[in-house]
Amino acid sequence: MSDTHDPTASTEAVQQGSPVSTPPLSSPDAEIDAYLAWAQAVLADIPDANKAIRKPSDLSDGVALFHILSDIDPDLFRNPHAGDTKDNWVLTIGTLKRLYKLMMQYYSQSLQAASTALPSPDLNAIARSADAEQLALLCLLAIGIAVRSEKNETHIAAIQTLDQKHQHQLMMSIERVMSFISQGQEEQLVASNPDDSIASSVINGQADDIAAKHQGKSAAQLATELEAMQAQKDHVDKSYLLLLEAHRELQNQFQDLQTEKDELTVTHEEHKKRVEESRNQQADVLMRQKIDKLKIDLRRSEDALAELETDNEKLLQSAEESKRKIEELQKSADEAIKLKDQLEEHRHAADRLQKAENVIEKYKKKLEEGTDIRRQLKTLEDQNAELVDRNAKLEDEYKRVSAFKPLMDSYKSQIADLESKSSNLQRDLATSKYEQEQILSRLKASEDQRASAKEEMELYQERIKELELGGETALTKRKQIVSRNSNVSANGVDGLVAADASRASADDDDELDDDDDTFDRSDELEEALSGTTMTDLKIRLRKLSRELEAAKTNKADQSRLIVLENLLEDAQRMKARYEADYLREHRDKMVLQNQLEAIRSGKSDLGDGTEAAYALRLRLNQLVEELDEAKRRLTELEVHNEQIARELTVAKSDLSLVNKDQVDILHSLRASMDADKDELEAHVKKLKAEVASVSEQNRMYMAQVNALLMEKVDLQAEGIGQRDEALKRERALGELQTRLKGKGLPKEVEEMVASLQNEALSSTRDLKALQERFAKAKTFIKQQDKMIKEKDRSLAAAAAAGGHLGGTARGVDGSGGRGEASNEALEQENRRLLDQARNLEREQRLMMSAFQELGRRYMVELESGRNPSGGGGGGSGVAGSAGTRMGSASFAAGGVRALSGLTGLNGPGRSWLANQRRTVNPTLQLASRR
Known part of the structure; x- marks a missing residue:
């Protein structure tokens, strides 16, 4: 089991002792050649080992290094892979991970060196492309175990049998790995001391979980994590230093206040002596005021000192509490990282399970569709048989109907003749209607002329009667008639009314002056020639009345024409709107028909199914x-x-x-x-x-x-x-x-x-x-x-x-x-x-x-x-x-x-x-x- 590492030691190892951050002392190819020669020399003395080590790919699978290390510690490096794993990348990466884990365990347990100070090669690069630089780091770890093991004399003897350049290269590598081991041992000692840093409170039993968690990560990821942990540690150290500085300042202030208190006490004693000496003097009152003021200042300083002491105690307690909380937060952060890794693993497993379920459902659906297709095929065959029977029946009926074809042709020809005759008759009817309308209009005009002629004839008959009766008129009567005639011609209806009134007054005058005046036949003849007779005036009156009626009729026709024009505009507007609606509906109908045809032909791109x-x-x-x-x-x-x-x-x-x-x-x-x-x-x-x-x-x-x-x-x-x-x-x-x-x-x-x-x-x-x-x-x-x-x-x-x-x-x-x-x-x-x-x-x-x-x-x-x-x-x-x-x-x-x-x-x-x-x-x- 490997020991845990603190963020400070990890960061220092990455910054100072890690070979990833420091440039290599020699080229990777020269190191690989030296390691190949060393492996051949060591494997020659190991029974049941593969002796064919000629190129870097023979070392990249980890089998040769496994055999070398199993000879050093067979209890730890046991069960090396016996087969060839070069072509299987999964087996290769598994072998390399197991080898690296056992190496780190040997360094931590047997050599008491922290794993953070040792180089961490990229196992993926070694397994995929046999990267020379990363393979050299892995071989460096192996040769470090060899020279620090109990069988180091055997390996040193094998190294001495090599060429001079290989020996020089291997000696440089041994010096490097020895420096790494010594640095790791120092970090291990620092980590084992609980008073060195705040992070030393991490439990040793968590090292296996952290090593297993970081095993599959690359050096860059580990470096970023170490930098984050170092930043957190620096922040905590800064806060701790700030607390220490604040505590030191408070102590200084406390000492200053204590000295001020002593000085004030001395001055107080001096003032007492002066007061006793100058009590009988006139300035006694002023001295007492000063004494009271000094007492007040002393009391304030004592209160401030007490408050500062309490604040100092509180700050010390809060510092201890913050240390404890930081340790708890460190534990919770480690647990959160573990939970995050587990969540990622479960998520990948859920994705794989979901894909498998989708594939299973897809196959089930295909099986169900196959049964549905067979069922549909059977129903289609039944429908086909029914349609064949119906087709036969329709053919029989068609044969029976074909006998009526000549009769139907004759009926069609007769119908066409009758339709042509009907169209001719309709055309004749339209022409006759037009002629009838023309005749009626001419008849109406002739009737109007006849009525006007009849009226003129009646007027002439009245004039003849007047002439036969022999009326008498005076010069004033003729003037009135002339003025009435002019009024009629000038003012229309109003003049006609005035003329009738003047004529009525003239008739009355004629009745009164019937005995005074006589009618002159020669004057009447002149009036008849000039057109101012009674008959002419009546004819003019009736003509004007007809014109007035015609004017009124034209006015009504004009208003009706305006109404008809408005109706025509409304009808045209409605027609345009209906045409636009019809075009829009027709366009929508065409679009829907195209979509229906696409669905019928099975070419729909909507993705149904x-x-x-x-x-x-x-x-x-x-x-x-x-x-x-x-x-x-x-x-x-x-x-x-x-x-x-x-x-x-x-x-x-x-x-x-x-x-x-x-x-x-x-x-x-x-x-x-x-x-x-x-x-x-x-x-x-x-x-x-x-x-x-x-x-x-x-x-x-x-x-x-x-x-x-x-x-x-x-x-x-x-x-x-x-x-x-x-x-x-x-x-x-x-x-x-x-x-x-x-x-x-x-x-x-x-x-x-x-x-x-x-x-x-x-x-x-x-x-x-x-x-x-x-x-x-x-x-x-x-x-x-x-x-x-x-x-x-x-x-x-x-x-x-x-x-x-x-x-x-x-x-x-x-x-x-x-x-x-x-x-x-x-x-x-x-x-x-x-x-x-x-x-x-x-x-x-x-x-x-x-x-x-x-x-x-x-x-x-x-x-x-x-x-x-x-x-x-x-x-x-x-x-x-x-x-x-x-x-x-x-x-x-x-x-x-x-x-x-x-x-x-x-x-x-x-x-x-x-x-x-x-x-x-x-x-x-x-x-x-x-």
Whole structure:
């Protein structure tokens, strides 16, 4: 068993005596040649040993060195490997590790030398490539054992038989290894003395575990570990020196205060004498005041001295306590390293076991798929037989129907003739309607002309009657008539009304002055020639009234025209919008058709498959288990880390501040930092509670994802069967259409074809629904995977924040400036954690909205399935298209009803989670109940 080593001795060995850090005294090739000659000379005297040692690779397997050392100490170096291990790297590295371990055990037990002072060769480099430098280090250890053993005379005699250069090289190597051994013995003595360093309290029984732990590590890793341990030791030594310096300063202060006290006592005695001498003098009062002041100062100094003595005792006690805690922390650090190594080993074993389980599950899945394929093959053979029988029946019916072909051709020709005649008649009817409209318009114009002529004729008849009766008019009457006529022509209707009024007044005047004036026939003739007669005025009046009515009619037509223009613009706008919607829907339809064709042809790149889904589910369960285990370990380590951090913080804060003012500052800082620490601990607990709630939600989502994956596997199996059946039906329909193209069919055959078409449409809809479900399930799984990764990152950040919290608290207790910086860093870390929590909540809301959309669409599909519609089994093509339109309309109505029913899910009285679960399809609800 080897002795344990302390960090100080290890660091000094690495820095001063280790051959890894010092340059070699000669070239590695010369050393290897000397070692080969020495091995040949020694093995020549050993029976049952391999004498063929000619090149460095013969020494790199460790067998030759094993034989040499077994001859020196057969009890320790027993059972050397008998076979050739050069071609087997695993056996070679195992032999070298065993040889190196036994060498270190011989040095520690027989030669009483510390293993840290000895060189540590890289066994991996020796086993893989027979590295000359590392092999020389291994041979150096072997020759050191040979020259310090009981059979050293034999080996020295063998060395003396070699060449001069080999002897010189071996002597240099022996000097080197002897210096290493002497240095190791000194370190062993230092390590065995408990008063030399603080690290001497490590138990000797831990050396085997540490040696076994460091055996598989390289020199660089050991050097880094030794440097870390040396840094820790230096830190502890510095703190110890600071304590000693503080203790020395306190002693000096105590001595100074003691001398001051003695001086004050002497001065006090002198003042007493002076007071006794000058009591009768006038300055007695002043002297008494000075005496009182000196008494007060003396009392203060005594109090300060007592406080310093108590502080000195406290510091000594805290120094002893810190030493004890440092020793305990060293033990806990060693245990943590051991646990870490065990964790790595268990993790590698778990990975290998997981790979083996995945391979086993894969083979099981392949066997199950083979049985499923055989079952499907049998069902396909049965379906093929049924289709062959149905094909024979259809051929017989086709033969019977072929007799009606001439009759159907004659019917088609008659229908074409009748359609051409109908089109001609429609064209003639349109021309006759146009001619009728033209004749009616001309008739209306002639009637208007006839009415106007009739009115003129009536007016002329009245004028003739007036002329026959012989009325009398005066010059004023003619002027009034002329003015009325001008008003009518100028003002339209208003002038006409004024003219009627003037005419009425003129008639009254005519009745009054009937006896005074006489009518002049010559003047009337002039009025008739000038166009100002009564008849002309009436004609003008009626013409103006017709123009007024026409103007009013045109105004109404203009408003109607504006309304029609607005309606035309609205119609064009609606047309453009409908065209855009139609193009968008047509584009989406083409994309879905391409995806459907890709799925039918088996060229989908979405990565579906039962194996992928099963592997994803297994990986998901593994991640959940690993997450729970990591959380548990993280909680334990955080509790342990908080305890150690709290103790170290108190010790360092007590050691860093020793004087009175510094002690006051220490107490104030500690009080403030305790309050801040309580607040931060409460905040950390709150964050942990949030993380626990998020993990619970994550677990619930994992259960839902597993249920989705199981449903996906079932739906894939059903979708494959339905797709094959739909392809067969489409193929049969295509063959029937090619055979029966251009031929008439009886009613029974048309009904059968229509039913087959309806079945094909239903299977196409089912396939489209399955495709949408698969796409949604994949999207949901991707979102869950993303959320799991984000959760892992958040947990790692929380763990880092916990460690950073302990470091921040220690830094705050140490100094005020570092405390403020650490508080700022802690606030930034808390803000980052809050942002991550908000991002997680946002992602969960988005995920649940997508999940709700999935449930909503599934409810729409269920509603459309409960309200099936179609165009009818038989009949002509027009009836079939009408049925198709009715089917699409009923499907849209069913979707609207499903949406209206879905809006009532989030009713009052139910929680949000319950509402979300009710929006999921019934298959997922059944899986969650299971």
